[in-house]
Amino acid sequence: MERHRQLTDHEFSTQFQNGTLDPSLFTHEAHLRLAWLHIQTYGVDRACQTVCDEISHFDRVHGDGTKFHKTLTVASVRAVWYFIQRSDTTGFNGFIATFPRLKSDFKALMDAHYGFDLLTSQRAKREYVGPDRLPFT
Numbered sequence: 001m002e003r004h005r006q007l008t009d010h011e012f013s014t015q016f017q018n019g020t021l022d023p024s025l026f027t028h029e030a031h032l033r034l035a036w037l038h039i040q041t042y043g044v045d046r047a048c049q050t051v052c053d054e055i056s057h058f059d060r061v062h063g064d065g066t067k068f069h070k071t072l073t074v075a076s077v078r079a080v081w082y083f084i085q086r087s088d089t090t091g092f093n094g095f096i097a098t099f100p101r102l103k104s105d106f107k108a109l110m111d112a113h114y115g116f117d118l119l120t121s122q123r124a125k126r127e128y129v130g131p132d133r134l135p136f137t
Contacts, residue, residue, distance in 0.1 A: 019061040035080040044081040071124035
């Protein structure tokens with residue numbers, strides 16, 4: 001079990017939002033959890049914005065402010081939302097157990113929607129660019 005799961009949803013979300021979450025806890029799975037929590041709270045459209053704002057802030061607090069990638073963040077939130085619509089689980093742990101591909105094969109999932117050149121562009125890093133292959137529906 002990943003260490004971020006030792007925190008309650010409220011603790012995790014609050015610590016992340018105010019920048020006090022230990023950066024070693026912010027794994028790929030923790031990114032997915034953040035998206036899941038924000039979708040549950042705000043709905044997908046607002047979750048896209050709040051997750052982007054919070055990850056960008058976290059990057060400035062704990063890094064050099066250059067790692068945040070807008071397109072990947074929005075696409076991640078939308079991918080989580082896609083699977084939430086097909087889920088009957090009530091918590092994140094059940095959700096990620098039901099859809100392990102989000103964690104274990106995320107790159108292939110993104111590659112199905114985005115061409116390599118698009119995701120590696122500076123434009124996609126700083127602003128949201130929609131999929132050039134399959135849309136998230």
